[in-house]
């Protein structure tokens with residue numbers, strides 16, 4: 001009984017050492033990605049480069065594989081995801097690392113004793129997506145009827161369904177346009193897709209509503 005317990009404990013320790021190593025390796029790999037997506041995966045250039053920090057592991061992995069297989073066409077990402085650049089094992093490690101990064105959505109409260117560098121480090125990771133205009137009631141009604149089953153009631157996503165809240169609005173809009181044009185597959189099951197049935201104003205309203213959700217996190 002006791003031995004079994006000790007063995008289980010040992011396995012647990014080995015497991016956590018291994019995952020710490022993977023995160024360390026993921027961090028190294030991320031140095032290549034940081035040039036575009038930022039050191040903490042906070043994205044940049046107002047959504048030209050999407051946020052990656054805090055997205056789900058499964059989703060990150062699936063997208064990296066989709067770029068490699070060209071089922072999701074992306075010219076800047078394609079070379080970085082080739083097997084020799086980023087083997088499956090590296091995809092796992094970098095996805096685990098990026099998923100583990102927390103990006104706060106509130107400004108920190110400084111103490112008088114915090115020096116400039118401390119203040120800078122505390123604010124670097126803060127990621128607040130500005131509100132965008134739109135009819136919030138309409139956005140909410142559509143979102144909570146047609147999007148929440150996959151992307152979650154608070155937009156946090158799960159598994160292979162991406163988090164939408166906290167992502168750059170311009171990036172989300174660009175993706176919606178790509179889905180509608182058939183350049184990127186969205187929800188395969190529904191022929192025509194859920195996004196194809198939306199009017200342009202509805203999309204704007206949904207995006208506006210999503211920017212209000214981060215305050216509830």
Ligand code: HEC
Nearest residue numbers: 032033035036048049050060063064074076077080094174
């Ligand atoms: C040269 C710039 C560049 C580099 C370097 C780069 N990316 Fe990207 N990445 C992009 C762009 C641009 C997009 C958005 C494509 C679009 O608009 O569809 C993107 C999109 C993504 C997405 C999809 C995010 C989402 O929400 O769907 C993932 C995941 C991703 N990159 C991961 C990585 C990882 C991991 C690395 C490093 C191995 C990396 N990228 C390196 C430019 C880059």
Ligand code: HEC
Nearest residue numbers: 146147149150160161162172175176185186187194195206
């Ligand atoms: C049946 C499940 C499902 C429903 C319902 C759904 N989505 Fe999605 N959505 C997905 C999946 C899966 C992806 C990732 C697709 C991929 O692998 O490229 C996605 C991706 C997205 C993306 C791109 C995110 C990124 O980081 O690149 C946006 C934007 C989006 N959905 C918006 C919506 C909106 C708005 C609605 C409601 C009108 C909606 N979705 C309803 C499954 C769903």
